[in-house]
Amino acid sequence: MSQYKVVHCNINGKNVEKAVDVRASLTDMLRNEYHLTSVKKGCEVGECGACNVLIDGEAFNSCIYLAVWAEGKHIRTLEGLAEPDGRLSDIQQAFIEETAIQCGFCTPGFIMTAVEILEANKLYTDDELRKLLSGHLCRCTGYENIFRAVKKTMYNRLGKPIDF
Amino acid sequence: MYDIKALYEAESIEHAVSLRLEHPDAQIIAGGSDVLVQIREGRRAGKELISIYMLDEMRGVSLDDDENIRIGSLTSFSHITRDPIIQKYINVLGEAVDMVGSPQIRNIGTIGGNTCNGVTSADSASTLHAWEAIVELTGKNGVRRMPIKDFYIKAGTVDIRADEGEIQTAILIPKSSYENTYGHYIKYGMRNAMEIASLGCSVNVRLSDDKKTVDRCRIAYGVAGPVPMRAPSAEAVANGENVSETLIDEFALAVLNDINPRNSWRASRDFRLHIAVQMAKRCLLESIKKAGGVIQ
Numbered sequence: 001m002s003q004y005k006v007v008h009c010n011i012n013g014k015n016v017e018k019a020v021d022v023r024a025s026l027t028d029m030l031r032n033e034y035h036l037t038s039v040k041k042g043c044e045v046g047e048c049g050a051c052n053v054l055i056d057g058e059a060f061n062s063c064i065y066l067a068v069w070a071e072g073k074h075i076r077t078l079e080g081l082a083e084p085d086g087r088l089s090d091i092q093q094a095f096i097e098e099t100a101i102q103c104g105f106c107t108p109g110f111i112m113t114a115v116e117i118l119e120a121n122k123l124y125t126d127d128e129l130r131k132l133l134s135g136h137l138c139r140c141t142g143y144e145n146i147f148r149a150v151k152k153t154m155y156n157r158l159g160k161p162i163d164f
Numbered sequence: 165m166y167d168i169k170a171l172y173e174a175e176s177i178e179h180a181v182s183l184r185l186e187h188p189d190a191q192i193i194a195g196g197s198d199v200l201v202q203i204r205e206g207r208r209a210g211k212e213l214i215s216i217y218m219l220d221e222m223r224g225v226s227l228d229d230d231e232n233i234r235i236g237s238l239t240s241f242s243h244i245t246r247d248p249i250i251q252k253y254i255n256v257l258g259e260a261v262d263m264v265g266s267p268q269i270r271n272i273g274t275i276g277g278n279t280c281n282g283v284t285s286a287d288s289a290s291t292l293h294a295w296e297a298i299v300e301l302t303g304k305n306g307v308r309r310m311p312i313k314d315f316y317i318k319a320g321t322v323d324i325r326a327d328e329g330e331i332q333t334a335i336l337i338p339k340s341s342y343e344n345t346y347g348h349y350i351k352y353g354m355r356n357a358m359e360i361a362s363l364g365c366s367v368n369v370r371l372s373d374d375k376k377t378v379d380r381c382r383i384a385y386g387v388a389g390p391v392p393m394r395a396p397s398a399e400a401v402a403n404g405e406n407v408s409e410t411l412i413d414e415f416a417l418a419v420l421n422d423i424n425p426r427n428s429w430r431a432s433r434d435f436r437l438h439i440a441v442q443m444a445k446r447c448l449l450e451s452i453k454k455a456g457g458v459i460q
Contacts, residue, residue, distance in 0.1 A: 028165060045204050046268070058242070059268050059271060066215065066217070069218065131356070134266055135358070
């Protein structure tokens with residue numbers, strides 16, 4: 001017997017509500033109900049970070065988060081980053097400039113973690129930055145370019161000269 | 165979709181207790197980073213769940229009237245690490261839980277879940293044992309408190325009375341336990357992120373006023389036995405003695421009288437015994453330094 005619940009939340013700045021199967025993960029809800037397909041289904045056990053989204057400003061693997069827990073929360077996905085006219089955000093642009101992408105499957109998750117890092121408005125050391133990015137697996141890039149893209153954006157936002 | 169038979173969402177602690185009494189076979193879910201993964205694996209598939217995740221009254225760190233530290237059971241690891249009370253009085257706990265899983269896991273994982281699953285490798289558990297934490301349970305007969313060492317019964321089993329509707333509501337660190345006390349935790353693993361400890365060691369010391377004598381030393385391990393454990397022989401070696409390099413060596417060797425690690429695919433018993441001594445040594449040395457002591 002299916003059990004449904006109406007979940008009200010704010011997704012990428014818009015208040016929304018939908019009846020959701022209580023067995024759904026937040027990944028299921030964001031992909032199937034809201035068609036936010038930047039939220040990838042990777043390992044589905046909270047290890048790879050491909051489904052990562054921001055909930056009230058913190059990074060969560062949406063695959064191990066029940067959809068009903070989204071009630072009252074502010075959720076942000078990659079789709080919410082670009083300007084309405086399609087202009088990319090600084091962190092997205094940095095991923096392109098630093099060739100931090102190959103197949104692209106891990107990218108949305110990585111970028112949303114980067115958004116949380118950048119919004120802390122702190123100048124992290126390289127070691128701190130590596131630790132903060134460690135919840136994501138990338139099988140293409142070898143991480144170095146991803147690290148550079150995040151570091152560069154962090155320095156730019158804080159108005160500091162970059163020092164690789 | 166998860167294979168869940170039914171989901172009951174608690175709206176308050178009292179509601180959680182009554183749901184537990186109504187549905188004795190249901191599994192409690194806090195952050196879900198263990199329970200949901202086990203459902204995916206099939207181990208807990210097809211069960212009823214009682215979600216307590218939305219109970220914000222069980223989140224946060226505070227000092228009670230007697231200045232004991234009270235950590236709500238649903239407080240996430242990342243919030244514990246960032247909390248000013250934790251940083252001031254028991255920073256080592258914040259450091260220990262900052263080694264759990266990954267940043268995203270530390271945002272969802274809760275200290276209550278980390279202890280209630282009864283796992284020996286839990287990164288919070290050795291530090292909570294070493295600081296003699298008190299576990300608070302709330303059930304139909306009110307609140308029950310017990311030392312954390314009595315909370316762990318055997319691997320995977322803790323003293324929560326489902327038939328009394330109990331849920332864990334807080335973890336307390338008594339003032340007498342944290343006052344003038346400094347500690348250090350080492351996690352040994354193959355990699356830094358998304359790793360379960362091969363062995364975890366947490367030590368803390370309180371030195372005499374002149375910083376020359378060990379007034380009180382406590383040490384606890386994770387994965388040195390089926391449940392997290394203290395090493396009382398090692399503590400007895402150090403307590404009341406002068407701070408010295410010899411003392412640190414004798415203390416570290418004495419842990420071998422207490423611990424009983426197993427062979428597993430992560431590490432052999434012999435390797436665990438070897439690193440247990442080294443970790444005890446380094447943890448005590450670091451704790452003494454943090455307490456302002458000087459090694460003679």
